[in-house]
Amino acid sequence: MDQVPGSAGDHAAAGGPPGCYRHPDRATGISCTRCERPICPECMVSASVGFQCPDCVRDGGGTGPAPESMRPRTVAGGVVSADPRLVTKVLLGINIAVWVAVMVVGDRLVRDLDLFGRALTPSGVEGVAEGQWYRLLTSAFLHEQPMHIAFNMLALWWLGGPLEAALGRSRYLALYLLSGLGGSALAYLLADPNQPSLGASGAVYGLFGAMAVLLRRMRQDMRPVFVLLAINLAFTFFPGSQISWQAHVGGLVVGAAVAFGMVHAPRGHRVAVQRATCAAALLVVVVVVVLRTLQLTG
The missing domain is CATH 1.20.1540.10 (Rhomboid-like)
Structure with missing residues (x-):
């Protein structure tokens, strides 16, 4: 994916794709399947469907159950489960x-x-x-x-x-x-x-x-x-x-x-x-x- 200089606001104002939430100077058309924030190739973590951002992967890997409101969500808003099948x-x-x-x-x-x-x-x-x-x-x-x-x-x-x-x-x-x-x-x-x-x-x-x-x-x-x-x-x-x-x-x-x-x-x-x-x-x-x-x- 090409890297485009400028901030996330610049991309949006120009009508192009948004910038990565961790690297605003990198335009991207991919979003995290859990939080839907834009992510660049460097930040993409492969998931069963699509890609996830590093923060959601880290938050989803804890040892104890998170509160319902804080648990990672699917692209449709459902709670990510331990057994997706x-x-x-x-x-x-x-x-x-x-x-x-x-x-x-x-x-x-x-x-x-x-x-x-x-x-x-x-x-x-x-x-x-x-x-x-x-x-x-x-x-x-x-x-x-x-x-x-x-x-x-x-x-x-x-x-x-x-x-x-x-x-x-x-x-x-x-x-x-x-x-x-x-x-x-x-x-x-x-x-x-x-x-x-x-x-x-x-x-x-x-x-x-x-x-x-x-x-x-x-x-x-x-x-x-x-x-x-x-x-x-x-x-x-x-x-x-x-x-x-x-x-x-x-x-x-x-x-x-x-x-x-x-x-x-x-x-x-x-x-x-x-x-x-x-x-x-x-x-x-x-x-x-x-x-x-x-x-x-x-």
Whole structure:
């Protein structure tokens, strides 16, 4: 990175990037992922996502727990945790546990948990339109084929860890669940109500969208994510693939929108904006589901 003479104020006044907080004469476009102060290459300390400044690294390395208000924060304002993959591990465990249960119980469990709008089953008319709204969420943790769960869990591990570290546990969990619900809602709205669907792909595509937003926010190379996303979308829309493109697109859009609200929320109103973003995403899901239910039952 080029070094530009002048103070931080000079850079800002000229409309250029700010100066490093420790070396004001060095313009930089990189910020610490914890405190968001500008840092130059000499001050950058590599982290799981982005870079941290020396002060945050030193403050985060103490032997005792710091007060909540003094603990280092992620780029989205979440508290930096000792295990940045804990929620990802729990989500992996739930998906795998449900898959094992399907292997043991068989098709009956799949019929009880998968997503479909409204259809005649051996137990009568069932589906989301008949009040079984839980299928919007349970189907996002349901898999049958080994390759299906393998690909989804690999993507969850690859994308989930960095996103959890960047957002914090509660924000990351909200992102994952809302992405899964967004994918289910669009599938419920547009797919054949008799056609069942299942899988964590909607939530995983939401993580793809969130990762693209995060990398852009951190000014990092977005090409690897875009290439992998393009490959997956190509498989999604490949003729005869029998993949629920509605769930993929719904999850992708909701994940990107929620992540944008989280990482671009102004610091002075960060929590309020992030909560409003999540509430708006959930409201859209509810409205879509209600409208589709009225359509199928009216």
